[in-house]
Amino acid sequence: MLSLLDLRARIAAGTLTPAGAIDLCREAIANRDPAIGAFVAIDQNPVIPQDGPLAGIAVGIKDIIDTATLPTQMGAAIYEGWQPRADAAIVSRLKERGAVALAKTTTTAFASSDPTTTRNPHDPGHTPGGSSAGSAAAVGAGMLPLALGTQTAGSVIRPASFCGCAAIKPSFRLIPTVGVKTWSWALDTVGLFAASVPDLAYALAAITGRDGIEGEETSSPRIAVVRQDFAGAPEAAADAALATARAAAEKAGAQVFDLSLPQELVTAWERHGALQDFEARQALGFEVTHHRDALPPEVRRNLEAGDAVAPATYDDARRHAHRARRVLKDLFGGFDAILTFSAPGPAPATLVSTGNPRFNRLWTLMGVPCVNVPVPGDGLPVGVQVVGRFGGDGQALAVARLIEGALRG
Amino acid sequence: MLSLLDLRARIAAGTLTPAGAIDLCREAIANRDPAIGAFVAIDQNPVIPQDGPLAGIAVGIKDIIDTATLPTQMGAAIYEGWQPRADAAIVSRLKERGAVALAKTTTTAFASSDPTTTRNPHDPGHTPGGSSAGSAAAVGAGMLPLALGTQTAGSVIRPASFCGCAAIKPSFRLIPTVGVKTWSWALDTVGLFAASVPDLAYALAAITGRDGIEGEETSSPRIAVVRQDFAGAPEAAADAALATARAAAEKAGAQVFDLSLPQELVTAWERHGALQDFEARQALGFEVTHHRDALPPEVRRNLEAGDAVAPATYDDARRHAHRARRVLKDLFGGFDAILTFSAPGPAPATLVSTGNPRFNRLWTLMGVPCVNVPVPGDGLPVGVQVVGRFGGDGQALAVARLIEGALRG
Numbered sequence: 008m009l010s011l012l013d014l015r016a017r018i019a020a021g022t023l024t025p026a027g028a029i030d031l032c033r034e035a036i037a038n039r040d041p042a043i044g045a046f047v048a049i050d051q052n053p054v055i056p057q058d059g060p061l062a063g064i065a066v067g068i069k070d071i072i073d074t075a076t077l078p079t080q081m082g083a084a085i086y087e088g089w090q091p092r093a094d095a096a097i098v099s100r101l102k103e104r105g106a107v108a109l110a111k112t113t114t115t116a117f118a119s120s121d122p123t124t125t126r127n128p129h130d131p132g133h134t135p136g137g138s139s140a141g142s143a144a145a146v147g148a149g150m151l152p153l154a155l156g157t158q159t160a161g162s163v164i165r166p167a168s169f170c171g172c173a174a175i176k177p178s179f180r181l182i183p184t185v186g187v188k189t190w191s192w193a194l195d196t197v198g199l200f201a202a203s204v205p206d207l208a209y210a211l212a213a214i215t216g217r218d219g220i221e222g223e224e225t226s227s228p229r230i231a232v233v234r235q236d237f238a239g240a241p242e243a244a245a246d247a248a249l250a251t252a253r254a255a256a257e258k259a260g261a262q263v264f265d266l267s268l269p270q271e272l273v274t275a276w277e278r279h280g281a282l283q284d285f286e287a288r289q290a291l292g293f294e295v296t297h298h299r300d301a302l303p304p305e306v307r308r309n310l311e312a313g314d315a316v317a318p319a320t321y322d323d324a325r326r327h328a329h330r331a332r333r334v335l336k337d338l339f340g341g342f343d344a345i346l347t348f349s350a351p352g353p354a355p356a357t358l359v360s361t362g363n364p365r366f367n368r369l370w371t372l373m374g375v376p377c378v379n380v381p382v383p384g385d386g387l388p389v390g391v392q393v394v395g396r397f398g399g400d401g402q403a404l405a406v407a408r409l410i411e412g413a414l415r416g
Numbered sequence: 417m418l419s420l421l422d423l424r425a426r427i428a429a430g431t432l433t434p435a436g437a438i439d440l441c442r443e444a445i446a447n448r449d450p451a452i453g454a455f456v457a458i459d460q461n462p463v464i465p466q467d468g469p470l471a472g473i474a475v476g477i478k479d480i481i482d483t484a485t486l487p488t489q490m491g492a493a494i495y496e497g498w499q500p501r502a503d504a505a506i507v508s509r510l511k512e513r514g515a516v517a518l519a520k521t522t523t524t525a526f527a528s529s530d531p532t533t534t535r536n537p538h539d540p541g542h543t544p545g546g547s548s549a550g551s552a553a554a555v556g557a558g559m560l561p562l563a564l565g566t567q568t569a570g571s572v573i574r575p576a577s578f579c580g581c582a583a584i585k586p587s588f589r590l591i592p593t594v595g596v597k598t599w600s601w602a603l604d605t606v607g608l609f610a611a612s613v614p615d616l617a618y619a620l621a622a623i624t625g626r627d628g629i630e631g632e633e634t635s636s637p638r639i640a641v642v643r644q645d646f647a648g649a650p651e652a653a654a655d656a657a658l659a660t661a662r663a664a665a666e667k668a669g670a671q672v673f674d675l676s677l678p679q680e681l682v683t684a685w686e687r688h689g690a691l692q693d694f695e696a697r698q699a700l701g702f703e704v705t706h707h708r709d710a711l712p713p714e715v716r717r718n719l720e721a722g723d724a725v726a727p728a729t730y731d732d733a734r735r736h737a738h739r740a741r742r743v744l745k746d747l748f749g750g751f752d753a754i755l756t757f758s759a760p761g762p763a764p765a766t767l768v769s770t771g772n773p774r775f776n777r778l779w780t781l782m783g784v785p786c787v788n789v790p791v792p793g794d795g796l797p798v799g800v801q802v803v804g805r806f807g808g809d810g811q812a813l814a815v816a817r818l819i820e821g822a823l824r825g
Contacts (some may be wrong), residue, residue: 075702092498096598099701183601186698189505272470290594292508293484318626322807328648398731 008172008202009035011064011152012209018063026055029107031067036110043148045124045141048077048111050089058156059105060213066101067112067145067154071198073186076110081188082114083125083136083306093304095186097155097197097214104213108152112141112157115361116272117291118157120191121303122361129387133354136166137361139200143170144201152211154200157246158188158371159283161350161364164392169354169362171388173199173411175207175402179374181215187353191286193325194279194371204380214289214323221283223401225409231266233394235347237273237404238365242352248374248382248389249348255345255413261406266345273367275331278324280312281369285321290315327374335373335382336396344406345394350378353387358388368390376400378407382414417581417611418444418472419775420561421618424781427472435464443521446560450500452557453534454550457486457520468514469622471565475510476554476563478547481606482595483507483517486755488492490597491523491532491547492715494707506564506565506606508625513622519559521664522551526700527566527599530712530771537579538796542763548609548768550719552579556797559564563609563618565778568599568692570759570773571802572607576788578763578771580797582820583609584616586809588783590624596660600695602734603688603780613817614787632810634818638751639665639780640675642691646682649773657791657798658757659795664822675754678747683780684740687733688777689721696728697722737781744782745805753815754803757787762796775801787816792823 009032017023040046040073047070056062066388073091080086093099098108105321114276125140127133128148135144139156141161146154147170149327156163156178162317167174173309175198182363184195189195199214205221212221232253234241241249257263288295294302295310348366355362375397379390393410418441426432432440442528449455456479465471475629481501489495502508507517522532526545534549536542537557545551548565552572565572567585576583585608587808590602591606598604606621610616614630621630627793643650650658666672675810697704697719704719755774764771779786784806787801802819804812 076707086501089501092495093702096698096701099705100698103705104702138765183598183698184696185598185601186702189592191596194590194594215727286592289505289509291591292505292512293502293595296508297484297514353793 008146008149008200009152011206011270014063014152023063025275026059027170029055029065032109032151037147039150042126042131045112045145045148045150046125047080048112049342050077050109053107053109055107056105058217061101062105063212064106064153065109065151066140066363067151068098068108069156070111070114071118071157071188072098072155074111077111079111081117085301088394093219094140095188096183100214112139112145113155114394115140115307116303117188118159118162119309120305120361122359126358127354133356133387134169134358134361136169136354136416138162138360139160139166143167143172144203146170146172148160151362152201152206152219156198156200157187158196158198158367159194160279160371161367164367164377164379165350165362167200167389168349171381172200172202173207173381174198174379175211176371176377177211178376178398180383181400189290190289193286194283196371204378204404204411207378208404208408217272220401220404225343225402225405227260227262228409229262230264230406231342233266233345233347235290236274237367240337241348243365244389245348245350245352248391250411251382252346252391252414256410259409259413261409266381271331271334275327275372278367279372280329281316281320282324282328284309284313287318295412316400331380332373333373339396344403347392348391348395349392351391352383370394376403378403380407380411380414417555417558418561420615423561423782424471432472436624437472438464438474440614441518441560442521447558448559450630451535452537452541452553453557454521454557456489456522459486459518461519462516464516465514470510471514473515473519473562474560475571476519476564477507477517477519478551479523480527480566480597481507483520486520488520490526492525494703494710502595506685507590507595507803509623512656521554521563522690523547524549525712525715526597527571528566529714531768535762540797542765542816543578543767543770545578547571548575549770551609552576552581555581555590555611561610561615564606564719566596567605567608567776568603568687569608569778569780573776573786573788574759574771574773574784577689577758577799578797580790581611582613582616582790582811583607583709583788584620585780585786586620586654587785587807590809596701600697602695603692605750605780613787613813613820616787617813617817629810629813632814633816634811636669636671637753637815637818638671638752639815640754641672642675642677642756644756644775644778646685650757651817653798654757654759654761656801657723657793660791660824661755661789661800661819665819668818668822670818678743680740680743680804684736684781685778687736688781690725690729691733691737693718694725736746741782744784748805753812754801756801758801762798779803785812787812789816789820789823800810
């Protein structure tokens with residue numbers, strides 16, 4: 008993979024120019040993308056800032072995120088050729104910090120579950136996951152050092168796990184969603200993909216202007232291992248990855264113990280879907296009215312499910328989520344991070360499904376930061392998920408870095 | 417003013433067609449708008465549904481709200497002629513319910529404070545208020561039975577008070593903001609203007625599919641009168657309006673008492689500006705980067721203020737707001753509604769200011785429903801504000817209806 012911090016170090020040392028760093032990405036894309044298909048548009052003549060903490064960093068932008076100089080097609084035929092007027096807030100911010108929005112990456116239609124044509128960089132017969140398929144594949148394949156995704160259920164952490172890269176779904180609204188196509192306003196969260204946890208921490212600190220995110224240190228964190236039994240059993244490979252990560256954390260000095268989540272969190276998890284579907288039906292009202300028959304099947308199914316959610320059911324879901332957030336906040340008094348599954352297993356051997364977000368839904372609903380840490384092993388990539396307290400993105404990244412370092416040995 | 421319920425009754429009785437109801441609005445616009453200037457675009461050939469709870473209702477859409485068949489120009493030269501791809505979620509929903517999005521109404525640039533050219537329908541030398549200037553003026557002048565505004569500080573309740581119409585800023589996110597230009601994602605709230613409180617209740621119930629909003633009844637509500645001394649003193653006319661409304665409520669059977677808000681709410685009120693400015697600076701990142709010199713002065717001033725807000729100051733503001741919401745929720749155990757000022761006084765005699773939102777900021781930050789009730793009197797309109805608990809939009813409207821009825825009584 009292309010390390011953001013490595014590129015930045017070479018630029019700082021004067022051995023690489025920002026334009027040279029962008030060229031490295033172009034070459035990698037030329038070599039690898041024909042077999043993967045991670046991109047829907049590439050800017051052939053971008054402005055390349057010389058300064059800023061992200062100068063020389065080419066970023067992949069999920070194609071539900073508005074860009075003023077490249078089309079934004081939502082992974083949906085009905086938005087073919089659509090050119091927004093303005094960059095999304097996160098794209099503007101990246102450019103202010105020196106980055107180059109080099110390419111738009113594939114997304115499932117409206118970031119739902121109809122697969123893209125993107126292939127897993129580790130095996131072309133396997134899904135890269137979704138909905139942020141292209142961004143995960145682009146970083147996992149070493150074509151870009153940084154990419155943007157969004158997560159409403161499991162659309163950042165799951166594809167990162169499948170594609171073998173690091174990723175963070177930050178605390179809710181730490182990165183603004185202004186200019187990002189809405190599916191669920193209470194859930195949609197912009198996230199980052201990169202080669203390693205320190206790369207993520209550097210990028211998130213630079214984007215948000217919060218230096219503390221990168222600087223946070225941890226030595227012997229208290230880590231609660233949560234298996235999320237309510238979400239079903241994992242596959243053997245995911246189970247093994249969790250055990251490996253747990254052992255690595257203990258070896259690195261962490262205090263690790265098992266935790267079974269209280270019922271309030273299970274109840275909230277069960278209501279994620281109703282909340283999401285109810286909001287999606289309203290958010291995509293125009294598409295339902297004018298383009299119902301042109302919508303792909305999973306989108307249509309989701310929107311029809313939303314039609315069936317009564318306002319009272321939605322309100323009930325919101326109340327349970329609110330209560331669960333307070334319970335989780337209190338729980339975090341007893342530990343520094345949760346360690347759990349990123350996905351049920353490695354990327355499924357199919358291109359007609361993007362995999363299952365069942366181990367991700369709860370944390371998106373809670374609005375808490377989640378980091379995928381790849382676990383080295385044989386076979387296709389599998390990651391583990393480090394979950395932090397709301398607003399504790401720096402601490403979640405510090406714990407993830409500790410585990411990543413211990414795993415890499 | 418044009419009463420939505422009256423139009424609907426005539427349509428139900430078969431004495432008016434939906435197209436005829438739209439024509440009534442066109443005639444009123446032709447007669448009155450030349451002296452007011454509430455519109456930036458009018459659909460000359462709209463689809464007019466025959467069915468639905470809002471069939472025959474022409475709606476004014478504030479021009480920061482996306483429409484697929486009319487330009488959306490944000491009150492800003494840099495968006496001249498801009499044509500969005502899709503309708504905003506609220507516009508789609510209105511159309512699904514049978515309404516006609518007849519016209520785009522003037523807005524201050526990006527819903528900030530640079531005045532529009534719209535004049536107050538009650539005196540052309542006075543401001544209609546802002547930022548939802550055209551929507552308030554259009555309803556206040558009897559040109560439309562319903563219009564959409566947005567409020568981030570006081571942009572719905574204040575112009576309604578100045579223009580003499582009823583209005584509701586509902587609970588946060590009861591109406592989705594998808595497709596509405598963002599200024600502050602934690603504050604921006606879509607609201608409604610109409611001729612009376614029952615008109616608002618009918619429209620909000622129809623839009624949200626929550627029949628209970630219209631059906632709610634109240635007989636002897638407990639009403640806390642809050643003067644918001646922390647926000648400064650009102651003018652004599654606003655003070656008199658509050659006294660009149662209080663007496664009317666008591667006469668109608670309400671139990672009314674004075675309440676001084678606890679310090680947590682004052683502290684939150686003081687932090688509204690920092691929260692708003694920090695988010696606006698990010699939300700308008702594209703405009704700052706590419707069009708800084710073309711931005712009007714108040715927008716530029718707000719965005720520069722946002723540049724000066726540190727992330728820690730923003731986080732502190734959010735924490736105080738969160739705490740204050742819980743304090744307010746507990747307070748609402750002791751009463752059914754708060755009665756307070758809608759604005760410092762009648763519309764100022766100027767076209768270079770939109771007036772002051774100091775009596776509105778706290779309630780927007782709290783996310784609670786607010787209803788403007790016009791108070792009949794000599795001179796320019798003055799309203800009072802009924803504030804309900806979060807999610808209690810029906811109850812707030814019921815209390816407002818009781819007061820409105822007693823005032824008209």
